[in-house]
Amino acid sequence: MHGEPSLSAPSTALVRRDVREELLEAASALMTERDTLDLSLIDIGERAGANTAMVKYYFGNKEGLFVALLERDAQHTLEQLLRLLSMTIDPAEKMRRHLNGMLRTYFHRPYINRLLLQVLHHQSQERRQEIVDRFTRPLTEAYRQLIDEGVAAGLFRPLDPMFLYFQAVGICEQLFSARILLPTVFKVEQFDRSQQERFIAQTIDIFMAGIARTPPSAAEARSKALAADR
Template identity: 45%
Template sequence: MPRSKIVVDTEEPPASGRARLLEATSQVMRAADSLEVPLSDIAAKAGLNAALVRYYFGGKDGLLRALLERDAGASLAELDHLLEMDIRPSKKLRYHLAGLIGTYYNFPYLSRLMIKLLHEGSEEERQRIADRFLKPIARAYEVIVAEGKAIGEFRNIDPKLLYFNVIGTCDHLFSSSVSLKYCYGITEVDDALKRQYIDQVVTIFLKGVLVDGA
C-alpha cells in the first residue's frame, strides 16, 4: 500500500481580525496624516466589517486605546532594558533619542494619539494613560540624569524639563509634517532624513547636557 504524502503548510496563519484592524488603523492614519479617519476606511483597509470594531474593541475609542498600547508598549519595554545596561548615562541618552525618533518615524501619529486620549478621556482614563505611558519615561529620565550627575558627566539639568525637551523635539518632525511640506517642499520623511535628524538631535542634546570636556 503506497504511503500517503505528508503536505507541510508553510504559509503563515492569517492575522486575527483584531490585529488586522489595528494595523489598518495605523496605515490609514499615516496615509491621511490625521487621527480623524472614518471607521469605514479602516474596515475597508482591513477587509473586514466595520461592526467588528465594536466586537473587538467596544468602539472607536477602544480601538485607539489598543493602538496606543500596541505602538508604545514595545518602546517602554526597550526603555526598561536600556536602563539596566551597564553603559555610561550619555550613551543611554544617545540610544534613547535614536530609538524614540525611530518610534515616531514608524508611528508618526503616536504623540497626537496620546494627547487626544488624554484630552478626551475621563479623569480615570487620563490617570491610567499617565501611569502606563508617561510616568515610566519620566522616571527613566530621573534615573539617567541622576546617574550622569553622579559621575560628573551631566550638567545640573532638571529631568522634568528634559522630558518635555526630548518628547517635543523628537516628535515634531513627524507630527508637523505639513510644515515640512509647505516650508521645504518635502512630502515624506524618508529613512535618510530620519537618520540625519537623529544625528542632529543627538548632537544638540549631548552638547547641551554634557559638562565641558565630558
C-alpha cells in the same frame, strides 16, 4: 489534509488575534498616510478587510481601538528604554541610544505623541489617570532614572528631569507632528533615507551637547575668571 492540521486549520485564537492586529495596523497605517487621527470606523474596517462590527467586538468603539493602539506602540518604546537602563554602558551612551530609538519610532509611527494627547483629552478624569499610570508614568520614571544616572556620573549637568522630558520629546517629535510644513514651507515632498539619518544625527548631537556637563577645562577657566574679577 490530515497530517498538518495547524497549517490548514489555524486555531480560532490565532484568527482572532490576527483580525485584532490587522485593525490596529490599519489604523496605524491610515494615521501615518493621512497625517491625521480623524479616521472613521468605516475607513479602518475597509483597510483591514473587516467590517465595523469587528471593531466594536474587539475594542468597544473607536476610542477603545485608539487606546489599544497606544498600548501597542508605547509598549515598544518602554521596553526599549528599560532594556537600555539595564545595560552596562555609560549613561550618555544610553541617552544617545534612547534618542535614536525614539526618533526611529517617530519615523515609523509619526502619530504616537498626538495619539497619546488626544486619547487623554477624550477620556474621563479616572480613565485618563489609568492610561497615564499604564503608559506614560513608567516611561517618565525610567527617563528620570536615566537622567539621575547621568548627573551622578558627572556626564550631564544638573537638570530638571520633568522639563527635560518635554524638551527631549519636543526636539525629537516636532518634525513629525508638523510634517505638513515639509512640502508647504520647505518644498520637501518626501524625506529620503539620507535626510532621515542626518536629522537623527543632528537631533542627537544638539541634545547631547546641550545636556553635557560643562567640560572641566571650561568650568575651571570660568572660576579662574571669576576669582580674577574679585
